[in-house]
Amino acid sequence: MPADAARPRSPLAPLDGVAPEPGVRKPDPLLVLDGVTRAFGGLVAVRVDHLEVQRGAITALIGPNGAGKTTLFNVVSGFDRADGGRWSFDGQPLSGRSAHQMARRGLVRTFQLTRTLARLTVLENMKLAAVGQRGERLLPALLPPLWRGQEREIERRADELLERFQLARLRDDYAGTLSGGQRKLLELARALMAQPVMVLLDEPMAGVNPALTQSLLGHITQLRDEGLTVCFVEHDMDVVMGISDWVAVMAGGRLVAEGPPHTIGRNRAVVDAYLGKQHDEPEATGETGEAGETRETGEEE
Numbered sequence: 001m002p003a004d005a006a007r008p009r010s011p012l013a014p015l016d017g018v019a020p021e022p023g024v025r026k027p028d029p030l031l032v033l034d035g036v037t038r039a040f041g042g043l044v045a046v047r048v049d050h051l052e053v054q055r056g057a058i059t060a061l062i063g064p065n066g067a068g069k070t071t072l073f074n075v076v077s078g079f080d081r082a083d084g085g086r087w088s089f090d091g092q093p094l095s096g097r098s099a100h101q102m103a104r105r106g107l108v109r110t111f112q113l114t115r116t117l118a119r120l121t122v123l124e125n126m127k128l129a130a131v132g133q134r135g136e137r138l139l140p141a142l143l144p145p146l147w148r149g150q151e152r153e154i155e156r157r158a159d160e161l162l163e164r165f166q167l168a169r170l171r172d173d174y175a176g177t178l179s180g181g182q183r184k185l186l187e188l189a190r191a192l193m194a195q196p197v198m199v200l201l202d203e204p205m206a207g208v209n210p211a212l213t214q215s216l217l218g219h220i221t222q223l224r225d226e227g228l229t230v231c232f233v234e235h236d237m238d239v240v241m242g243i244s245d246w247v248a249v250m251a252g253g254r255l256v257a258e259g260p261p262h263t264i265g266r267n268r269a270v271v272d273a274y275l276g277k278q279h280d281e282p283e284a285t286g287e288t289g290e291a292g293e294t295r296e297t298g299e300e301e
C-alpha cells in the first residue's frame, strides 16, 4: 500500500525555474521514461526519448489527434506493451509490468470511454475496482475470515469515495443508468479504490456538462493538494490552463514541448504541432525582409 498517498503538498512551487524544454529534468520525478517506443505495423505511434513527471504536480499531456497520448498511457500503465525503452516509477524500474502490477505499485489509469459495468451497481463497480486492481482474488478461497474483514474495509472506502464524489445516493443503482458525467465521476472514484500514488486520466472531462466539469476540476486539484500525482490527457485548453502545473506536448509520437501552462501557447513547436508545419511556409520559403533576411521556422517565439 503506498504510504505517501496522503502526503500534504509542499508549499514551495518545485517546478519554478525548470526550463521549458522537452525532456527537461525535474527536481523530484515520480515517473521517468526513456526511449519508449510503440509501433502498430509501420506506424510509430510513440517514440518518447525522455520524459519526467514531477511528483505531486498536475501534468497535462496534450497534442493533436493521433499524437500518441493514449498509446503512451496504455504502455506505461501496463495495458499495452512497448516495443522498446524503459521507465521507472518512484525509483523502481517497472518497464513491461502488467496493469495489476503497476496498480499495486500505485500507478492507476482511467479510460476515455469509461469502463464501468452497466449491469453491476455503483457500489459493486467500486468493490470490483479494489479487487481487480490489487489482484486479491485468491484471498476469499484461502482465508475467509480475513477476506470478510477486508471486504468490510473495501466497502467502507467505497462509501467514503462515493460520498466525496456525490454518488452516494446512486450507490445501489445500476451503473448503466448513470449519465455520462456521473460515469466519469465513478471512473475517477474507481481509480482511487486502489489508493494510488499517481493517476493517469484519459480525457476525464470529455463529454461532461460545464457544471460537472467544474466539479471534476475541483476533485482533481483536491487530489493534487492531498499529495497525489496527476497526469491527464485533455483537448480543452481552458481546462489545461486552469488546473495544470505543467504541460507536456506530443506530436507524431514524440514529446515536442514542455513547460508551465502560460508558456505553451507561445511555443513554436506547439503551434506547428496543432496547425501543421506548413502554416508558416510562405514566409519561410523565400520571403525576405528589406535587409534580405529569411525568417526562420521552428524556433520558440
Ligand SMILES: Nc1ncnc2c1ncn2[C@@H]1O[C@H](COP(=O)(O)OP(=O)(O)OP(=O)(O)O)[C@@H](O)[C@H]1O
Pocket (backbone or CB within 6 Å): 040, 043, 045, 063, 064, 065, 066, 067, 068, 069, 070, 071, 072
Ligand atoms: N491498436 C492500434 N492499432 C493500430 N493503430 C493504432 C492503435 N492504437 C493507436 N493507433 C494509432 O496510433 C496513433 C496514436 O494514437 P493515440 O490514440 O495514441 O493518439 P492520441 O494522441 O491519444 O489521439 P486522440 O487525442 O485522438 O485520442 C494513431 O495514428 C492511431 O491511429
